[in-house]
Amino acid sequence: MKLITHNMLTSKCLKGVVTGYPLAINATNIKVTEVDFNPEFISRIIPKLDWEVLWRAADSIGHSDGLPQTIEPKFEENSDFLKKAHKVLLEVEIEEGNLVCPESGRRFPISKGIPNMLLTEAEVQ
């Protein structure tokens, strides 16, 4: 699972959970794969992100090196910054671990890079 996906996921489907965002990450296996750099796409996606959530997520798995905590105004022109954002968003992946609901503590396992967001039948009753 990439951090761009983490930035968009919630656990609000759980009963009693209000926002369910952001999910905490417990990673046991992280890999970095190479992905073609597309500066237009990165510039377009950044305004849609919760940057603070991204930074904290990257920090929690030890990949926040050199990543600014806030976005500067003309970030589209800073290719160095776009490359760093690209790496954190698309190249760093959690292979094994858990996503944890911030309100209820419910764990969603990630195996072979695929998060399992299914609830149990007891939870949807």
Added chain:
Amino acid sequence: MSRRYLMWFAHEHLDFRHAEMQSILSMLKIPIKFVEKPSEHQPYWIVDLPSETCVKQIAARSVLLKNCIELWSRAKSEAQLHKNLNSAVKNISNKWIIPNVDNEISDTHICPCQLLEVCSDSKKSFKVDVETFCKHFTMKEKVDKIEKFSYLPLHGPVKLNKPDVTLSYIEFYGVDPNNVPEEPCDLFFGKWIADGQRDLIQVHSLKKRQFIGNTSMDAQLSVIMANQAQIASGDIVLDPFVGSGSLLVAAAHFGGYIWGSDIDYMMLHARTRPTRVGQKVRKKEESIRGNLKQYGIESKYLDVLVSDFSLPMWKESLKFDAIITDPPYGVREPTEKIGIERDNYTLSEHHLDNHIPSKVEYGLPHIYSDLLNFAARHLNMGRRLVCWYPVVRDEYLEEQIPTHPCMKLVSNSEQVLSKLTARRLLTYQKISDDIPETPHDTRATVHNFRDRYFAIGEISRREKKERRAEELANSAIYIKAKQDRSK
């Protein structure tokens, strides 16, 4: 000055031709003018388009388009074609001569000689391709046909492999192979500009794809869907019933970044029973991601997630550029969501880790209701939801198609599946952000395909049995009568 072109289409998926082309034209913002009214019986359009660049842009997207030529002459008889071209050599007015404006057929129009002159340079190599539809000719006959164009001012050398200019001569003998006329009913001559994306059908063929499932969408239809969803480079695309990810292959091919989700854990982990005949176990590289890697577009992969579409998972503010999906119809793939019929069900802690939740029916009407509500909420304004919708052909009425106040139906094309059933490719465009407070319920108008499918199948099975019994009885009587007579 706009130019005249002949667009030649593959003679299949006729109901999709306009839908695909209109989507491409509106995405690329290219105006089109029909010189002749298109007809379903003819696999070609004669159109005015702004420039050659536009033609190439269109051809780079369309999978139903075979090729596109700059039209120099079109006629109803061979003599007329040569007459037009002969006159064209002398037409220095720099525009088309149209003798009779009221005539709907453009068979007497004469093109400006400038079109020919561009190709007449003695340094430009050329060749002439002869294509005949619905009739076969030998190479010798084709060469004879080419010789008849010797009056054209082409001064360059002939070169069959990669010439500077490819001229195209087309004879069309209709579409009925059992009733081929002696003379062609339509003839065309012009300069070849570009081929459509027919090659993609082979390149993305399911036969050679690593990971497929029982209901993987074929390559051509996937490309049509990506076109109708107007997926462009850098778009964010979601398939909420992703399965083996066949729709996302086409989406990623056109530059879309893809997310997929599915309730089927085993499918996303490629641990379901292999679909291919003779294959015992799934290979290690089999996955949606593996498919993208196979086609060299792995960089467009975002993620796939195991999730239940009936429950919200994405954050409220997330907007997609396109949603393309083929929901389960309840026949070959089950329509399911997490649930249990029993009350007060509890699960002990130590079972939790490897628990596979039980599922209940998630009827087609509910799926479409949820899908339209989801799309209204999570699509960018003006962007599209493209999805399949199964119908029983005899009972189909346009009113059955699900509706939503924020989603406008822009196209609806039928693919026939069997004598009784079909599926329709629905394309909706988001036209309003004014989403109703209570989720819009489309269920009232949607029929349940699964129930109808099996009910109708039951009747026809019984009918078939009865008919066979009757035939048998008749033939028995016949044989007996014959035997009696011979006695």
